[in-house]
Amino acid sequence: MTARPRIAIAGIQHETNTFAPFGAGWDDFVRADGWPEMTVGEAIIDVFTPLSIPIGGFVRAARAECDFLPIVWAAAEPCSYVADDAFDRLSAMICDALAAGNPDAVYLDLHGAMVVESHEDGEGELLRRVRAVVGPGLPVVASLDMHANITQGMVEHADALAVYRTYPHIDMVETAGRAYRLLRQRLKRGEPFAKALRKPPFLIPLYTQCTDFEPCGGLYAGLPALERDGVASVDIGIGFPPADIAECGPAVIAYGTDDAAVRETADRLLDRIVAVESEFQSPLFDATGAVRYARQRGRPGDPIIIADLQDNPGAGGTSDTTSLLKAMVEGGLKNAALGLIWDPATAEAAHAAGVGAEFERMIGGRYGYDAEPFSARVRVEALSDGTFTCHGAILNDLTVSLGKMARLRILSGDSDVQVAVCSVRYQCLDQELLRVVGIEPREQAVVALKSSVHFRADFDRIAQEIILVEAPGANFCRGETVTYKKLRPGVRLGPGGPAN
Numbered sequence: 001m002t003a004r005p006r007i008a009i010a011g012i013q014h015e016t017n018t019f020a021p022f023g024a025g026w027d028d029f030v031r032a033d034g035w036p037e038m039t040v041g042e043a044i045i046d047v048f049t050p051l052s053i054p055i056g057g058f059v060r061a062a063r064a065e066c067d068f069l070p071i072v073w074a075a076a077e078p079c080s081y082v083a084d085d086a087f088d089r090l091s092a093m094i095c096d097a098l099a100a101g102n103p104d105a106v107y108l109d110l111h112g113a114m115v116v117e118s119h120e121d122g123e124g125e126l127l128r129r130v131r132a133v134v135g136p137g138l139p140v141v142a143s144l145d146m147h148a149n150i151t152q153g154m155v156e157h158a159d160a161l162a163v164y165r166t167y168p169h170i171d172m173v174e175t176a177g178r179a180y181r182l183l184r185q186r187l188k189r190g191e192p193f194a195k196a197l198r199k200p201p202f203l204i205p206l207y208t209q210c211t212d213f214e215p216c217g218g219l220y221a222g223l224p225a226l227e228r229d230g231v232a233s234v235d236i237g238i239g240f241p242p243a244d245i246a247e248c249g250p251a252v253i254a255y256g257t258d259d260a261a262v263r264e265t266a267d268r269l270l271d272r273i274v275a276v277e278s279e280f281q282s283p284l285f286d287a288t289g290a291v292r293y294a295r296q297r298g299r300p301g302d303p304i305i306i307a308d309l310q311d312n313p314g315a316g317g318t319s320d321t322t323s324l325l326k327a328m329v330e331g332g333l334k335n336a337a338l339g340l341i342w343d344p345a346t347a348e349a350a351h352a353a354g355v356g357a358e359f360e361r362m363i364g365g366r367y368g369y370d371a372e373p374f375s376a377r378v379r380v381e382a383l384s385d386g387t388f389t390c391h392g393a394i395l396n397d398l399t400v401s402l403g404k405m406a407r408l409r410i411l412s413g414d415s416d417v418q419v420a421v422c423s424v425r426y427q428c429l430d431q432e433l434l435r436v437v438g439i440e441p442r443e444q445a446v447v448a449l450k451s452s453v454h455f456r457a458d459f460d461r462i463a464q465e466i467i468l469v470e471a472p473g474a475n476f477c478r479g480e481t482v483t484y485k486k487l488r489p490g491v492r493l494g495p496g497g498p499a500n
Contacts, residue, residue: 011109013075017316028076044070057173112148113240124153148237150251163235168457194259196266202492215276230258291331298445310473314427320364322374335445339420350406369472392458407437429454
């Protein structure tokens with residue numbers, strides 16, 4: 001290891017739901033939304049070092065000992081396939097800079113569940129291209145999201161992978177720090193680690209992956225104790241089920257200096273996961289049942305939180321389905337709010353009409369998951385330009401840009417339901433996403449959120465109770481409800497479920 005190695009740093013973030021109705025092109029990676037806009041060169045250091053995003057955490061961990069070659073960082077909101085053009089252009093930016101820059105090592109801030117039109121293993125293909133440029137001996141390390149579908153290609157072409165260990169993801173910075181420690185060890189060692197990859201034979205539903213509860217809580221809490229006796233790192237990529245690729249599903253990865261110990265540790269952890277297969281369960285309501293339950297128990301100041309799991313835009317949902325909204329209105333909920341509905345045309349109409357205006361509107365329902373949009377008379381209660389700073393444990397002082405936003409009160413029927421509408425699709429995982437249009441979540445009796453788990457990091461502290469809803473949407477709860485065409489044969493489509 002040289003006195004101050006020069007590390008190339010870059011990132012491409014996309015979580016691909018191959019069952020979603022639309023994909024990501026170049027412009028989706030360029031513009032800002034819930035995450036920063038595409039950032040190039042030295043600006044990466046300035047923009048990301050203060051943020052709780054992996055690449056910023058890596059810079060903070062490494063800057064006392066290393067210099068950097070910052071290349072590019074870009075992210076697009078979860079959706080379907082990444083366009084070849086976008087992937088090829090971003091990959092070329094990284095590979096061209098590596099070829100010209102002659103770094104001592106490479107760090108990549110990746111997700112691990114990116115599927116490209118021509119490459120079902122997006123990260124594996126990117127790492128293959130990077131390895132072709134830097135050669136077999138240069139250390140290459142990446143950090144991955146906990147929902148990564150870790151593949152043979154990723155493990156083959158990277159020296160080490162470090163994976164988030166919390167869901168909600170509140171350890172992105174810590175994970176990047178572990179990635180740096182692995183890279184530092186690899187540089188000092190001067191030769192590759194021993195590696196092991198193991199794949200449990202079943203998919204794990206997203207909504208059961210929360211590390212606040214068992215079995216994930218115990219599985220992830222036990223990882224540090226496995227990192228000893230020649231084993232430098234052990235991680236679980238819990239998988240992202242809505243990705244129809246051959247290697248979809250959970251994985252165990254281990255690295256170290258003792259090949260036998262690495263393989264034995266990976267085998268032991270695999271056995272632990274298989275042993276708790278039946279525990280990956282949580283009760284689900286339908287929309288009507290959830291509303292009935294919440295109406296009986298929710299009260300202002302002590303709200304019931306309803307999670308609209310299958311329309312979570314953070315997992316590729318459209319964030320515009322209306323079955324839950326319809327049930328809330330028809331069920332007569334009082335002091336209730338729902339967010340976020342992605343409907344740019346409705347947000348624009350609200351801004352054109354102004355605060356206090358009343359009009360008839362067809363809300364959401366543009367992608368066919370519900371029978372039709374929700375038709376109602378609404379009143380505009382508040383407006384926002386959609387640029388503001390969030391303060392919850394995940395976004396942690398990150399400024400988001402969601403375009404024109406509006407708070408609409410549904411006037412149809414005898415309910416008291418308000419809806420937060422946005423122009424940029426984004427998961428409702430922070431209370432500021434509602435406060436920006438004047439909804440104080442704690443003051444509601446019922447708060448419905450289009451999110452699976454991440455909302456818990458900020459909403460848990462105000463919730464009397466959280467209930468989970470299986471209403472229409474692209475982020476399916478049960479694998480047997482869709483048709484996989486590329487998933488390897490024999491994989492169970494859920495814990496204890498039928499095999500593919």
